[in-house]
Amino acid sequence: MGGRLREALRISDGRVDADQLVARLEAVHRFLGLVDGYLPDTPLSPARTLVERAGTRLSLSRDHTVVALAGATGSGKSSLFNAMARMDLSPVGVRRPTTGVTHACVWGPLDGGTRLLDWLGVLPKHRFVRESLLDGDDESTLHGLILLDLPDFDSVQHSHRLEVDRLLGLVDLVVWVVDPEKYADRVVHAAYLREFQRHRDVTLVVLNQADRLPPAEVPRVLADLRRLLDADGLDGVPLLATTIVDPSGPEVLRAELERTVVERQAALRRLTGDLDAVVDALDGMVGAPRSALPADDPAVAKLDRALSAVAGVPTVLSAVEQAYRHRAASRTGWPLVRFWRRLRPDPLRRLHLPGPQPVADDPERALAAATSVPEPGAADKSALALALRTVAERAGEGLPSAWPAAVSAA
Ligand SMILES: Nc1nc2c(ncn2[C@@H]2O[C@H](COP(=O)(O)OP(=O)(O)O)[C@@H](O)[C@H]2O)c(=O)[nH]1
Ligand SMILES: [Mg+2]
Structure with a gap:
């Protein structure tokens, strides 16, 4: 199994074929059934969990793309969330106690999105819907997007961090929001970004509050951040500079999200990354084909x-x-x-x-x-x-x- 099989199962232009992903998930499911009762449970449980989670995610909705805004306190997650929604939906704070609640905004008709949001555990009172019919057509390019504003992952409240970790395990794409002051923070890189190596294809990094840097400094900070991301194993992930003080400041992020939504690949890529991880872990339990002991042994x-x-x-x-x-x-x-x-x-x-x-x-x-x-x-x-x-x-x-x-x- 391992690397060559994984590569063989990817379509050459980097697209993940849904049928092939399902076939791979079914193969792992069959493997788990065959070894059930023979091998210890503990090393198999990540694979079992993934097969179940992937099955649920794919059956709930393939038309939606779940994107999470994640980052440290004050980086500007809620501000960017509101900027994407073009409405003040999520509370923004200068110096406030952080909230442990996840807010969601859905673009387009809710349809299958409701069950997806139930599964994600976003409370109904924290869900918002952006229907393009109300706004003319300018929101239709984001149809299918479910944007989540996560709690701060550096919150002193343990429960907030648990909520972040839970959702990071479920969403299709993560936008890491950092600011010029804390972009090099060790926690962000060691505890989070590095863990997302396998999800390079569904990771985006945003340097927000770029307005707080002298314009000439922005490229230098971006280069420095790029160097840190490379060290995290996240080479090649899109890196954008945004600001919310200027109306055009968050547009680069919006364009990136539009592209993601249209492609409808994020969910498949996310699950492929997860599947690669569990298949690699199972690799150690699978040897080369063997024939039975001969009768004259x-x-x-x-x-x-x-x-x-x-x-x-x-x-x-x-x-x-x-x-x-x-x-x-x-x-x-x-x-x-x-x-x-x-x-x-x-x-x-x-x-x-x-x-x-x-x-x-x-x-x-x-x-x-x-x-x-x-x-x-x-x-x-x-x-x-x-x-x-x-x-x-x-x-x-x-x-x-x-x-x-x-x-x-x-
Ligand atoms: N100057 C500037 N301030 C920002 C920007 N984005 C957010 N802020 C401010 O930073 C503070 C924290 O923002 P918030 O969205 O609550 O961050 P969160 O904790 O990540 O959700 C608020 O006072 C925002 O007004 C930005 O691009 N530029
Ligand atoms: Mg916030």
């Missing part, structure tokens, strides 16, 4: 013998041999000897095993037969245990580390 032959011994095959064999002689003699030979032989018990019947006629159609007799073969001795049992262990070890040799124990247990 010494370990298999030994197991064969040990199983025979425990099942009482040698006892039955010698009884069959004696019974053959006994029955042959009782049908042939001198009449007096024949009569005398008939008085002696048949060795097979002594074991409650049938005579020449088959027992398959008589379960009771079969059961009686089975229970009358002498119990295996301790030596036979321990020889069997040893033979089993050897076969399990041979079969598990060279398998990825999760498997040998599972093979032995099976």
Whole structure:
């Protein structure tokens, strides 16, 4: 699996094919079903969670793109949210206690968006709808956008950070909002941006409050921020400078969001990034194809013998041999000897095993037969245990580390 498979499943122009994504998710689902009960649960749970989440996300709406504005306190998330909506929807504060509530604005008819917002956990009273019919046509280019204004991720309130982390795990695209003062903040980079390496295709960085820098300084700060992003493994992500003090200041962000919404790729790309991560993690549990142990493998032959011994095959064999002689003699030979032989018990019947006629159609007799073969001795049992262990070890040799124990247990 791993890298080559991933590359093969991407369409060459960077677009993700929805059917192929679904096929990959189904393959992981099948894999999880096959190993269920054999492998420990913990390493499999991220894959299980993803398969479920991806299934839900894709079934709720493929027409919507969920974009989150994330960042530190005061970077301007709420201001940009209001600027995109062209309405004051989310409270903006100079020096205020931060809010732990996520606000959402939906462009276009709500339709499937309602269930998506329920799933995202945005409360109905914090949802707004921008219908282009009310504004002439200038909002129609954002149709399908669900923009979220997240709580501050550097909030002193633990619950706010939990809410941010929860939503960052669900949204399709993240716009990281930084300001000239705090753009190099260690927390932003170490705790968040670096974690989004896999989601480079659905990550956007905005240097807001650009008006607070002398115009000549803006390119230098952008270059510095770009260097930090490269170090985070986020090379190539779009980086924009915005300001809300000038009406045209947030337009670059708006244009970027319009492009994202029209493409309808963000959700698929996000899930592809997540899927790549879980597939890479499962890679360690999947080895090269292996053939079964050959029947003439010494370990298999030994197991064969040990199983025979425990099942009482040698006892039955010698009884069959004696019974053959006994029955042959009782049908042939001198009449007096024949009569005398008939008085002696048949060795097979002594074991409650049938005579020449088959027992398959008589379960009771079969059961009686089975229970009358002498119990295996301790030596036979321990020889069997040893033979089993050897076969399990041979079969598990060279398998990825999760498997040998599972093979032995099976
Ligand atoms: N000068 C300037 N101030 C801004 C800009 N964007 C936001 N602000 C101010 O920064 C403060 C924090 O903004 P807010 O949107 O509440 O940030 P949030 O905490 O990230 O939601 C408010 O006083 C805003 O008016 C900007 O582009 N330029
Ligand atoms: Mg805010």
